[in-house]
Amino acid sequence: MDDIRILAIESSCDETAASVVKNGREVLSNVISSQIALHTLYGGVVPEIASRKHIEKIDQVITRALEEAGVTLDDIDAVGVTYGPGLVGALLVGVAEAKALAYARNLPLVGVHHIEGHISANYIENPDLEPPFLCLVVSGGHTHLVIVRDYGEFEILGRTRDDAAGEAFDKVARAIGLGYPGGPKIDKAAKEGNPSAYDFPRGKVTGSPYDFSFSGLKSAVLNYLNSASMKGETVRREDVAASFQKAVTDVLTEHTMEAAKDYKIKKIAIAGGVASNSALRASMEEACRRRNYSFYRPSPVLCTDNAAMIGCAAYYEYIRGTRSGWDLNAVPDLKLGER
Amino acid sequence: MKILAIESSGLTASAAIAEDEALLAEYTVNFKKTHSQTLLPMIDEIVKMIGMDLKELDAVAVSEGPGSFTGLRIGSATAKGIALALEKKIVPVPTLDALAYNLYDTLGLVCPIMDARRGQVYTAIYRFEDHRLVCIREKTAESIEDLAAELNGLPERQVTFLGDGVPVFRERLAEILDKDFSFAPAHLSRQRAGAVAALGIRYYKEGRAQESKDHKPEYLRPSQAERVRAEKLSGRGEKS
Numbered sequence: 001m002d003d004i005r006i007l008a009i010e011s012s013c014d015e016t017a018a019s020v021v022k023n024g025r026e027v028l029s030n031v032i033s034s035q036i037a038l039h040t041l042y043g044g045v046v047p048e049i050a051s052r053k054h055i056e057k058i059d060q061v062i063t064r065a066l067e068e069a070g071v072t073l074d075d076i077d078a079v080g081v082t083y084g085p086g087l088v089g090a091l092l093v094g095v096a097e098a099k100a101l102a103y104a105r106n107l108p109l110v111g112v113h114h115i116e117g118h119i120s121a122n123y124i125e126n127p128d129l130e131p132p133f134l135c136l137v138v139s140g141g142h143t144h145l146v147i148v149r150d151y152g153e154f155e156i157l158g159r160t161r162d163d164a165a166g167e168a169f170d171k172v173a174r175a176i177g178l179g180y181p182g183g184p185k186i187d188k189a190a191k192e193g194n195p196s197a198y199d200f201p202r203g204k205v206t207g208s209p210y211d212f213s214f215s216g217l218k219s220a221v222l223n224y225l226n227s228a229s230m231k232g233e234t235v236r237r238e239d240v241a242a243s244f245q246k247a248v249t250d251v252l253t254e255h256t257m258e259a260a261k262d263y264k265i266k267k268i269a270i271a272g273g274v275a276s277n278s279a280l281r282a283s284m285e286e287a288c289r290r291r292n293y294s295f296y297r298p299s300p301v302l303c304t305d306n307a308a309m310i311g312c313a314a315y316y317e318y319i320r321g322t323r324s325g326w327d328l329n330a331v332p333d334l335k336l337g338e339r
Numbered sequence: 340m341k342i343l344a345i346e347s348s349g350l351t352a353s354a355a356i357a358e359d360e361a362l363l364a365e366y367t368v369n370f371k372k373t374h375s376q377t378l379l380p381m382i383d384e385i386v387k388m389i390g391m392d393l394k395e396l397d398a399v400a401v402s403e404g405p406g407s408f409t410g411l412r413i414g415s416a417t418a419k420g421i422a423l424a425l426e427k428k429i430v431p432v433p434t435l436d437a438l439a440y441n442l443y444d445t446l447g448l449v450c451p452i453m454d455a456r457r458g459q460v461y462t463a464i465y466r467f468e469d470h471r472l473v474c475i476r477e478k479t480a481e482s483i484e485d486l487a488a489e490l491n492g493l494p495e496r497q498v499t500f501l502g503d504g505v506p507v508f509r510e511r512l513a514e515i516l517d518k519d520f521s522f523a524p525a526h527l528s529r530q531r532a533g534a535v536a537a538l539g540i541r542y543y544k545e546g547r548a549q550e551s552k553d554h555k556p557e558y559l560r561p562s563q564a565e566r567v568r569a570e571k572l573s574g575r576g577e578k579s
Contacts, residue, residue: 041568048408048562052555055412059419059552073424089409092375096413099379100420104393326379 005069006318007076007101008311009062011094012086012114013141014045015304016057020069020076021311024319025123028069030301030308033057036181043180044170051089058097065307073105080314083111083324084334085141091330099326110314111324114305115142115336116152118271120316121298121309129296134265136256138280139272140166140183143252145210145259146336148269151316154337157259158210165248166274168214172221172244176237186241187277193242195279198224200247202254210259217247249283257287269296276300340397340543343382343421344536347374347414348406348434349453349503354382355532356389357540364389365533374413382417396427398548400539402530403431404557405461405478406453411556422551429554430539430547435478437534438502439465441527443472447497447519450490452504455480460504461559462486466495472538480559483508487515497521501528 003022010017014035020028035053039045066072081098084091095111102109119135131151137144143160163171166183173182178189200220203213221244228235260268268288274280281297288295302309346353352374355365364385368377386393401418404411422429438451444467452460460483464476476489483504490498500512501523509522522528542548561569 042564046562046564049564051408051412052558052562055415055419056555058416059423059554062423063552089412092409093412093416096375096379096416097420100417101424103379103383104421104424326383327376329373329375 004077004315004318005071005075006078006080006311006314007062007065008080008307008314009058009094009098010082010117010305010307010310011054011058011090012082012084013090013305014039014050015306016054016061017305017307018062018065019307019311020065020071021308021315024312024315025127027124027308027311028071029065030306031061031065031068032304032306033061040180043174045087047087047089050087051093054090054093058093062101076105076107078108078110078314078318080110080112080310082114082117082310083328084114084331086114086332088330088332091332095328095330099328103326108318109324109328110317110322111328112310112313112317113334113336115144116154116313117309119146119148119269120313121271121302122269122296123312124302124308125299126296129267129269132265133267133269133296134256134260134263135269135271136252137272138165138252138270138274140164140170142272143212144336145255147263147265152320152322156336158208158212158255160212160214161205162213162215163218165212165214165252168218168248169274171218175222175225176235176240178237178241183274183277186245187279189238190242190245190279193236193238193240195242195246197236197239198243200243202247202251210255212251212255214248217244245277245279249277249280252280253283253287256284257291260291260293266293267296268293271298271303273304276303340540341395342398342400342430342536342539342543343396344400344532344539345378345382345414345418346402346437346530346532346535347378347410348402348404349410349530351530352377352381353530353532354378354385355536356385356391357533357536359540362533362536365531367531369529374410378413378417393421393425396425398428398430398539398543400430400432400535401554402434402437402535404434405455405480405559406434408558411558415554415556419551419554428548429551430543431549431554431557432535432538432542433478433557434530435461435463436472436474437538438530439463440472440534440538441501441531442499442523443467444470445499447499448490448493448495450486450498450500451502452486452500452508453502454504454507458482460486460508462504464490464493478559483511484515487512491517499523503529
């Protein structure tokens, strides 16, 4: 079969990204223009500002992705683009750009689910990884436990009932004065802290063993901080960070292992922004090692929002025959596996 | 020269292709549906209708704003994607210029008003001099009262309004204007890509085209988060 090169575009949140991916797993370029510094001024992502930055950067990012891959649009076989879930204004920039580019070049267009992208990031560095496997997807907006039955075929076993894992990281980081973005800051502070200093609750959802709930944990941390401040006690924020992080990673790891046992799956992967958290990686790796499961995780650069993962997912969708029309719209609450 | 023009700054979605003095095709829909779904199929439709190869285009003109932030970005990203793909330049056409151009060679003043919410309109004041569109008061977002006061202070006796601000403010204008005024009829009163194309060709010849990577919409307003932050920093923070 001839090589298939996909130009992929991602703009669902605060990263403007483009990538060229060959045959699904070979990343020829992976360009990410991050807006984190800008949003830090506001303590979180401001959708209108994110959308404005996307439109300013998108052509440069695409041009650089082509240049770094050493290709021109003549070498591209299809255009892949994230069309949901995400911030609608942000998604629309990538979707309109990708559609116009594909249209003007007469190229097939493949709309990609953002989470399918995150899951697919695992294929890029693990040539041996094939479905089926179990994947824990954890990011600022998502917490899903998913069986990847086949390329593009998913069975969602569990999801968060309230906050996403990454959201809990952001909120706790803000409460203990670490600022935004919370994930990396808590990870760093926790390295200097005692994970057993505080016994924060591990959230369970009665009757849904694979679902997650982080709002109780978040409230417990905030209540503890409040009562400590009322009593005039000093709080060692490294200890709070480490204990909070331990509570999150324990729950994520336990639920994943529980599902692996119940469904007899021995291949486990993690994906999403929180998958770059060092404690989660260590905890999952150890749990898999003890059970003799294979453990897969993307490099940190592929955990964050990027277009290489979208290119990878688009490739498998392209092979399956998925094609999007010129009326493709952004779908901010797109469900995984929906087309 | 051949130009594709895109207009999605408001409720209207519109696409046009013009060649020099001729408007070859124009497709305008003034009906509530997302531009994200309609705009590119509309372009595809007119391109097919006139049997044109996109490679024949010399440039892509886009209505740059002001207007709906999201609508502007859909038009801008569509223009940028096409221009990048074809290695053509983008001609940004101020939305208010294009609206005013609907009323070519009107006597007196031409005043497009676009509903900008928060009690304001996006507006500018134009007149035609020697068959050329001249902007005599730069585009801004302001209250209808401020606009009326400015118009009242100008020597022209007649002003023609158009734009989606008309249904919102026509009664108020009647109360506060002390000169003759009229409102453009339906076929001239909203954004049309045909006007963007005609002005686009003109602006292209005046050297106003830009690289697709350099193009961005002209919002005329900062985002709400930026505005609130600026107010806080300047110490006169209104509670919001």
